[in-house]
Each structure stands twice: as structure tokens, then as C-alpha cells.
Amino acid sequence: MNDNVEISVYNIVMNNQCPDCQATLYFSPNGRFRICERCGYKEPIERPRPKVKDLLHELSMMSDIKDDSDQTRSGTRILLAQGVGAAKAGENDEAYFALAGVLRRDAPMNEKVEAWIWLSKVFDDLADKRVCLEQVLVLNPTHGLARRGMAIIDGRLKKEDIINPDQIKATKQTGPLEAEAEQFVCMQCNGRMNYTPDGESLKCEFCGFTQTLSEAAEPKPDAQFGQGAFEQDFTAALSMAKGHLQPVNTRTFQCANCAVDFVLTPETLSVTCPYCDGVYVTETAESHEIMPPHALLPFAVDEDKARMALRSWFKQHRIERPGVSPIIGIYLPIWTFDVGGELKWSGFVKKGDDWVPANGNRLIFFDDVMVPGSKKLAKNLVKGLDSFDFKALTAYDSRYLADWPAERYQLPLADASLQGRRQVLKRLRKNPDSVTGSRGYVKDLRLHSNGLVIESFKLLLLPMWIAHYKLDDNVYDVTINGQTAVIHGQRPQNAIGKLFNWLRGE
Template sequence: MPTLAKALVRRVAGTLQFPCRQCGSVLKYAPGTELLVCEHCGTENRIELRSGLIEEYDLKQALSQVVERRTKASTPSIHCNGCGAGFQFEAKNHAGECPFCGTPIVTGTDDIKPIQPKSLLPFQIDEATARQRFQRWINGLWFAPNAIKKYARSDSKLTGVYLPFWTFDSQTLSRYSGERGDVYYVQQEVQVMRNNRLVTETRQVPKIRWTPVNGQVSRFFDDVLVGASRSLPRTILDALQPWDLEALLPYDENYLSGFRSEYYQVELAEGFDLARQIMDNQIYRDICNDIGGDHQRIHQVNTHHSGSTFKHCLLPVWSAGFRYRDKSYRFVINGRTGKVQGERPYSFWKISFAVLATLLMIAAAYVYLDKSGALRNIQVQNFDIQPYHHQ
């Protein structure tokens, strides 16, 4: 049975280590549970759930109070209580394992970053499930080199990482000027072939009437998510959505034991700039709907943000990478849903064979239609309905 008391956390020189209450060995968080599990004796140590609401913080106040500091040139020195070794994490990480004995260690972020994570989503799927999702995804890639499929069948380890994210809330009011386009039809004479004769017909031709417009739209944006890591391309980070942010828990180092965790590398001000770009895309759609008509032109937009707030949270991913033809490719799996995103190479030969096969099919179809006489019938029909516009 799991130990009901909170798992013991040992604090050494500013770091957190997680020994088992039963034997003192290594504890690691078990995805999808509220347990830290001992790798040595199998004892389950229950994580005591922290109470409290997930707070939003005033953005304007934070930007005025926080002096954005550059990451220190040297990261804090870490002492492992398991083997006594001294070492340093990668500059971007604040949680991981001792490189000498594998003891999970979490460091504080206070001395490195002025804003601390206040919430997180724990891992929901374990490494075995993540690997199954990864293999299913990579085996379904079209035109992938055979080396990729071989990699999917290998036993290469996936790495569990908590990535930093910002979320932003903001009330917006946008005033705009533009034009509304309404379609109308006019009659126009055109010349066409009918029964091998050139005749004149009257047709309805669409035109657009543009009318100047001015107006305003408002929208409240809730939890606009922006990745604060530079370890992965933003397209991959964005494609991992959706995240069940309603399930965020108060920040607890116990969930980080056995996993890596990164500091934010995208500062708060830059994160809000990226969030505003996401908001602007939705505001543009709102303005088009407000203008109405069949077509819209937007000349100018002035958006005012008020009551803007933010959260800094950690979200879980399983990551993998490999090299192919001297280039690195990265894959990540959403640690909650199992959704896979990543970079992939293409096989030149597979694409070439596919193009060649398509061309051969088109050529075979052409020969068949030509011999059957169907091609001549199609050409005659197209000639009969081909319009000639009056100059």
C-alpha cells in the first residue's frame, strides 16, 4: 500500500532529492498517478496534493517590477547526496538526474529566473505508451526513408521533459476601418460555339461594389498559450495543443522527480508579443464577420488591451531525436494526450518512384482513351462549349 504521508524531500545545497521512506533509495514520479515509486524496493510514496487556486498574475505590474535578467554565465553547482558527486545541469535545465548515479534532482529557479513556475500538468502517459504512439505515428509517415522505420523499432530511450509555457488572458477592444464588398451581377455579351457556329449570348457576370466601413469589436481571450522554450521549433510546440489547462495543479517538485525540466528561455514581454499575434489573428476574423458582405478589406486596426494577466506553468512531453544524413530530427509526444509532432526527412527515391508511377498511369489512361475514341469525343465537347469573350 502507498505510504499516506507526504514523500520525504531532502534539501541539499539548494537542490531537492527524493529518497524512499522505506529504504532511502531513489524515488521517481509514476506518470498517471499521485505516487513516487522506489526503483529499489518498489515502495509507493504518495504525493500529498497541494491545495489552492491556480492564480493569474497582473501582467503590467510584473513587467514594471521584474527587471529581466540574463541567465547567469555559470549555472548553480549541484551536490548529489546519493553519491557525493558535484556537477552542473545544462544551462536551460533545473531538474534531471545525477550523471554519476542517476539520482533524481530538482533545483530551485529563484537565483536564475525572476518568475517561478506556479502550476504544472503532471505526466499522464508513461514511456511505454509514448513509445507506442511514436511508433504508430512514424510508421504512418509517407515517403519516409527506411532508416526512420528502423529507428521506430529500436529500443532508444525517450526522455521525459517538462517544458515552460506562458498563458495570457486579456480583454481587447479593436477599432477598425476598411471596406465591405458586395457582389452584384451585370449582363455581358460573350461569343461561344454552338453546333460549329459562332453565336453571341448574354451572361450574368459578377462584380464587387466596395463601401467604406468603420467599427469596433471586443473579445476576452482566456489562456492564450505560448511556449517559453527554444529547444524546439515553435511550429512543433504549437502543434502539441490542445492541453487540458483546466487540470493544472499547483507547482510541486515531486512531479519533476525522474524527469528533466527547463527554465523559460522566452522572456515574459516577448511571450506576450507572441500571444498578441495569436490574438490578432482571431481579431481579424472577428472584424471580417463584423464588416459582413461577401468580401472584406481591412485597412487599419487599433487594439487596446486591458486587465491582462499571465501564468507560468510547466507542461510534459516525451522527446526523442536521431540523426539522418548528418542532420538532426526531433520528435515530441504530448505527455497528457499522446499526440505526436516532429521533424521528418523524405526519401528522394520513394518520391521519385511515386511520381514516375503517376506519370505512367496518366500515360496508360491517355493511350486507352485515344484507342477507344473517347478522347476525341472529349475534345469535341470541350471545343463546342469553349467561350470567346467579346473585345
């Protein structure tokens, strides 16, 4: 028994010697290494890495004593740099202890955010990664990397689909591509099927056979947005090519005069541009990659009803004997965004005779902020958005385009989202009380939108009849809502009317 004890003690002594120079090994100040002071040999002491939940529990038990000394701040930055460097080098244990050390200190929020982000890369277990990313979003709800990481963990985004938008290269086509699309052919007589304006069916122009669009499969419940929802995850979409490119083969045609692209069905042999009234045979139509719409509002107003509404509008505004162009039906693209988050503001409020600095923050949410995807008709379209009943949205089906083309969106998702954010800020500036609350009038109000985030989006197609009329050698545009027949149009004006429009910025 005594011999065994002596052997164990001997092994301990021998193991405490440097394997290179046999000098004594000493513990490092942090207790994580044994170091040889003679030759510099360094031996890590292996111990199990704690779970993230254990670290959170430890942090919750720590006191809130603040230490803003330069020495502490410098030490925190050094620890963070060591942790990031170790994580990049794949030394996960070293990275954990350094990054955890940052969190144990009174570090600034941005350094804590960076520490949690890199901690999420240290752990392999998805549950630990989720906890780390959740801590980032608690500190900064709009953090892009954390939101993208959560999308990957939730299965809403695949790593292989993530792209660098600065390295996207436009693909060159050597010739037209064949687009896969449904043929709208009657099952009884093989005749051409036309879409009916009631939004419910296709009707054969020869034998009268009808096929209801509701025969399609029932909408599947969405894991994030619910049954029959059309909302799309913005963070996931923007991380993939579809947020910057247009990824589905679709037959399109470009007007030679307006340079506007239209989405066509395979059966379409000719098309009339609703903007310049140019008539084209679509033999030169090609296929391009675009993002398919998520939903649309079907046409509920046929051409006869649109003409009647236009005549009533002329009569109402006393426009006599106008030269009216053909009325063209078209689906127009529109993006919608759900925008929310924390909005910080600063400015000056009046106290007595003095203006004193003031600031605050408020949680906001805007549902379905609309951005037209058409640059050609943007102003008229924005004015007419309130006249649509979006409760009647239905899932996109290419059969709705059997009679009317759809304009291809000219504004990509990424650019449209920026316009959506600007719209939100513009609305808030027009109604500052919704931001500042009971502070009264705030001078030099500044809105800080870093905390705003776009939660979701969808691409819609809206039905519209477009016409032009000529009066006294001037041409005016008119749009007729294809769902409600509400009209928005340009009218002849005198000098006073033009002045009012100029003052309104029109």
C-alpha cells in the same frame, strides 16, 4: 455690546490690508486669493476641498454644451498645465481647483484622462484615489498608470516592488549559489524516490514505499481568480522585476552544444540533452534566478508507451528501419495569457460600385493564448498544444521533476506577452468577420490594438518525450505528448511535399 461690534469691524478692515505695504487687498478673478495690486502680495483663501464624489455629482448635472473655440481649448490646456504643476509642487488645493476646472470644460478625452490621473495624486484617502482611477479606466480601460494604481490600492502590488525596467542591472555571481530544494528521500529506508507516471505519487526504488503528491496542502482560494486558480495578475507582475527578470534560485544546467538551460533537482547527477543527445554529469550545475511555474501537467505516458506510440507512427507513415535516438522525457515551458478589451478597426466596404470608408469597434476576449517559452522546439510545440488536456493542470510541485528535468524558459514574461498580442491580431485577421460583423468583405482592413490589454497570465510546464531518427543520412525530430501520446514529427518528403510546406510557410 457696541464696543465689541466696533472691534470686530476694525479687525475685518485691518485684515483686509496687505501685511507688507498696508494697501487694500482685492479678490482674484477666481475668488481663491486676495491680492495686493501695489506690491504683488498674494494670500490664499482657505476653504475645504470637496470630495471626489461631490465633483462627480457636479459634473453629472452639467449640460453637454460643446465649445470648440480656440480660446476655450487654449484655456483648458493652461488650466491643465497649472494643475499638473501645482500637484508636482505639492500644492494640492491649487491643483484640485485647476484640474476640476479642466473636467468642467469640454476637454478632449486625453486631457480628461490626465486630469483624473493627477487628481488621484492630490487625494490622500484611498476611496477618493479609487474613484479617480476608475474614471480614468472608464475613459481608457488600458491605461497603464491607472491599472497599476488600482493594483496598489487592491493590495496586489506594493510600491516598493515597482521597478524601472530600463534600469534593471543583471546581478553578477562570484560563484554558484546554493539553491533551496526538497530532497526526495524515502522515509522508510532513506533510498531515492522516483516519480510515477500516473501523476499521483513518488515511489522508492529500493523498498517500494510510495508517497502521494496529494498529501500537500490544499490550494488556497485566490482573491481575484478563485479557488485553485493558477492565473497571475499581469499588471502587477510587469510592474515588478519578475516581469523582466527571473527571481527564484533554482539549480540549472546548460548544454554546451545547444545552449539550452535545464532546471534540475538536487539529486540529479547526470542529464541527457533531448535536442542533441549529449550526456553530461551535472557537477558544474549552477543556481540561477527564474520565475517558478504556476502549474504543470504530470507525465501520464511512460517510456514504454512512448516507444510503442513511436513504432505505430513509423508504421503509419511507412518509415522503415529508422535509426532512433534514445527517447528523452522533459518538461517544456509555456506561457498563457488572457487577452481582452476594445478592438477598433477601419477599412473600406463596397457600396454599389464604390469602396467607401468604414470603421467600428468590438469587445473581444481570448482565454489562455499560448506562447511557448522554448525557442528550440517552438514550431513542434505549437502544433501539439491542441493535444493537451489542460483540465488536468495541477499546482506546481518540485517533486514532479524527480525523474525528468524541465527546460528553463528562454522567453521572459514581457516578451512573451507581446507575442501573445500578436497571436490575437493574427487570429482576428484570419477571421475578419468576427471583427467587422455583418459589414461583409472589408478591404484594407486595419486593426487598432491600443484598447487590448492582457488581464492575467500563467507559466506552465508540459510533459513531452523527444526523439530523433536518422534516415538516408538525414535527421528528423519527433515529439510525443507525455500526457496523451499524440505524436508530431518531421518526415521525409519528395519535391511536391516540400513545395506544399513552403506554401504553408513551414
